[in-house]
Amino acid sequence: MAVYTEIEDEELASFLADYDIGRLVAFRGIAEGVENSNFLLRTEKAGQASDFILTLYEKRVNPADLPWFLGLMRHLATEGLSCPLPVTGNDGEALRTLAGRPAAITTFLSGVWPRHVHAEHCGPLGKALAQLHVAGRSYTPQRPNSLGPTAWRPLLEEAAATSSGDNDSVPGMIGELSSALDRILPAWPGLKGEAGLPAGQIHADLFPDNVFFLDGQVSGLIDFYFACSDLLAYDIAICLNAWCFSDDGTFNVTCARRLIEGYESVRALSEAEREALPVLCAGAAMRFALTRLYDWINTPPGAMVTRKDPMAYVRRLRFHLAAPNAGAYGV
Ligand SMILES: Nc1ncnc2c1ncn2[C@@H]1O[C@H](COP(=O)(O)OP(=O)(O)OP(=O)(O)O)[C@@H](O)[C@H]1O
Numbered sequence: 001m002a003v004y005t006e007i008e009d010e011e012l013a014s015f016l017a018d019y020d021i022g023r024l025v026a027f028r029g030i031a032e033g034v035e036n037s038n039f040l041l042r043t044e045k046a047g048q049a050s051d052f053i054l055t056l057y058e059k060r061v062n063p064a065d066l067p068w069f070l071g072l073m074r075h076l077a078t079e080g081l082s083c084p085l086p087v088t089g090n091d092g093e094a095l096r097t098l099a100g101r102p103a104a105i106t107t108f109l110s111g112v113w114p115r116h117v118h119a120e121h122c123g124p125l126g127k128a129l130a131q132l133h134v135a136g137r138s139y140t141p142q143r144p145n146s147l148g149p150t151a152w153r154p155l156l157e158e159a160a161a162t163s164s165g166d167n168d169s170v171p172g173m174i175g176e177l178s179s180a181l182d183r184i185l186p187a188w189p190g191l192k193g194e195a196g197l198p199a200g201q202i203h204a205d206l207f208p209d210n211v212f213f214l215d216g217q218v219s220g221l222i223d224f225y226f227a228c229s230d231l232l233a234y235d236i237a238i239c240l241n242a243w244c245f246s247d248d249g250t251f252n253v254t255c256a257r258r259l260i261e262g263y264e265s266v267r268a269l270s271e272a273e274r275e276a277l278p279v280l281c282a283g284a285a286m287r288f289a290l291t292r293l294y295d296w297i298n299t300p301p302g303a304m305v306t307r308k309d310p311m312a313y314v315r316r317l318r319f320h321l322a323a324p325n326a327g328a329y330g331v
């Protein structure tokens, strides 16, 4: 359950008094997610009910980055992408403070995220990802990826330093990730301009729980709080990891092919981007194995949040390191 911060009735009432969104008629915490505290707000104005999401930013989000995230969401929504639109208060600001945390209200999106991914989801997903990349071209502020390759070794060292040894599998995992980093980091492609790959604004966490579907089509993308300026094909690599492996760790090449076809229906990949897929996928698996491992070790006992298994991403990493070329991904 991801509600880290409780909100008192009086402070909520005074917070909402700064908006013109009507009278509060329902309010509840949302159990899903691990990063931030999310609440569903229903208001009524002139007899019309509207739903909103209230987010209190916790954990990994650097408050200094919030204007960039909210600006990106506003930009993408204005470009026609279905993503949450930040709602401004009476003073024109979307970013405020509630219960001692940075907070914002965004519009509610309809749809359901897929609990079980099928190949039919992957084409529309790929298309939506490419639409995000295209819509992001005209958002010029840059945010370097704080969880990119330069962060991986320090994250691993921090996990190793804080590991108490109460979980037998952790030391082996740390050793395996360290050896994998020795292979991935020297092979990492540069950004365009340094003879590298095309870069732009990427979502960087487009897992199934961040993609809503209605009638077989993508109805909305949420959770832009890892978004950053990085290699576009790295975003595809993140999706290949998050959408194209079954629960038992088997890679589903049909899902991968559909994802890439859907993507290319909007934006064609260059040959260099295709060739880089194995290392980009290995890097993406590394990033999620590392943050999961860190959380595994550092989540306090009794925290109302379900820890995610780092091993699932170590297994994916093994697959990518063994992939001879982009053909392994069906392209
Ligand atoms: N704009 C929105 N419209 C509808 N539902 C939303 C919206 N934003 C968030 N939600 C709901 O809140 C849940 C958690 O949101 P979100 O994924 O942003 O949280 P998080 O803690 O940042 O999660 P994550 O662990 O994926 O990083 C979603 O699964 C969804 O049910």
Ligand SMILES: N[C@@H](CCO)C(=O)O
Pocket: 034, 035, 205, 207, 288, 291, 292, 308
């Ligand atoms: N999507 C991430 C959690 C939120 O960043 C994971 O599954 O590890």
